[in-house]
Amino acid sequence: MLNSIKPTASVEPIQHPDPVGFLADTYEFFQHVSQKVGGALNQFYNVHGHLIQLSFAGPALTRITPALAHWAVEKPAGRPALTIHLWDDASTGTKMPPPPWLGYGVRASNGGLQGVYGKRGEVRGFNTDRIRTIFQWGSNVLSIVDIQHGQAIFWTRDAAQLPQWEIGSPLRNILHLWLHEQGLQYVHAGAVGTPAGGVLLVGKGGSGKSTTALTCLNSDLVYVSDDYCLVSPDPAPMALNLYNTGKVRADNIHRVPHLAPVISNVDKLDQDKALFFLHRFMPGKLATGFPLKAILIPRVTGRVDTTLTPAPAMTGLSALTLSTVHQLPGAGPAALQLIKRLTDQLPCYYLELGTDLAQIPRVIKAMVID
């Protein structure tokens, strides 16, 4: 039976949303689930000096961890800066209680009642400076982050049903929201270069970021990301790695034949992008980060040669900001300011992609060294 939240006269606006209480109740439920399955399974990751603990109730959701495996550490002596509690209903045989906003609407600015969920999954009334609550459409993942106390919740109905993008770039909302408070901005961008300096590849999906970044794996350049990475504008612009993954559309695999032997999901290429875990197969190619020398906006030209054309500085800011804001809940004016500080310091070029792919890393390397 469907139980729709309809903006009708019978639905009341939620009066006193309590995000702190909701987090406490949800954490209490995690503890119940954890006890039921025999205790939590804890893993630790040191991401750019920030110790993060993943505490699983049951092993099902450990399937999201390979993308972060290169940050894994033994149980440390210190206290984690962020602890994420993860579970699903299906594998633990539990049932998450309904949300406190079930049956309520919210009063919109025009006076009418509307649903509580935002376009990017923000739950209205349950987002404050301290607590962020997101329900991710598509993956059906509830994420709650207590920015102040470094606690987070990651829950979904069935770990086995998570879409591929939750495996390739897991914990996106939690990491984006928490790392922003640490001065690191999660952005939708690729990054390749040399240890001494590299470039940020920006543009919306399908613009050539992934193909460019993955093509560079067949050269002497190092790799930070093809899709999502972290950036820091201070004291100098840096691109920092987060995931050890790369992905490419199945019909583009022929452009990166050097990666064909290491596709992790050969059996699912009819529905998903090809996914690679570079930490396993090319650990030497994975860089933790490098100083940024420029922003490149890939453009497919159909010509043979790859060239660089100067682009207005605004173009890089625009491409990086808009595709990031579009995807990440809570990416607001503060994120915009951080991205602007970064792009203000960097020249911007169109990377006019030619069909001779071997030229791409050479052009990038020449520009970086220059």
Place this chain on the structure above:
Amino acid sequence: MTHYRVNSPNVIHEIIDGEAVLVNLESGSYYSIDSVGAVVWDYLEQGLSPGQIVEAIAAQFAGESATIAAGVEQLLAELQAEQLIVPGDAITANGHSAAVNGAANGTAKPLFEAPVLHKYTDMEDLLLLDPIHDVDESGWPNTNPNNA
């Protein structure tokens, strides 16, 4: 009727997945417009006059002419109030005929819905209120990854 142009360089913008995403760099506010509104924004960027935009939208969407004109004019007023567009010189819009012709492709026209400019300024306003989602007996939405 007044012509408008995008308030560049103060405003950056892009149409992503059918949604126009706009950022006013001076105020730090950002905005989005779905569906019809994104098409209107595309026409503004091409340099169409308000009259030409109404004509093109009417060719592309099903609805009463007066309703379409009112919806488009309301959106233009809101865009101007937010300094996302400013009055500009009339220009010859080569895209106009292409836009109108492009709409006449023989398929049924989607219904015109008055475009809404969504503004985000702080955490509470970050919410672009979504169409109501159905939930099942668990009380949680259950969306298809391919349709999200």
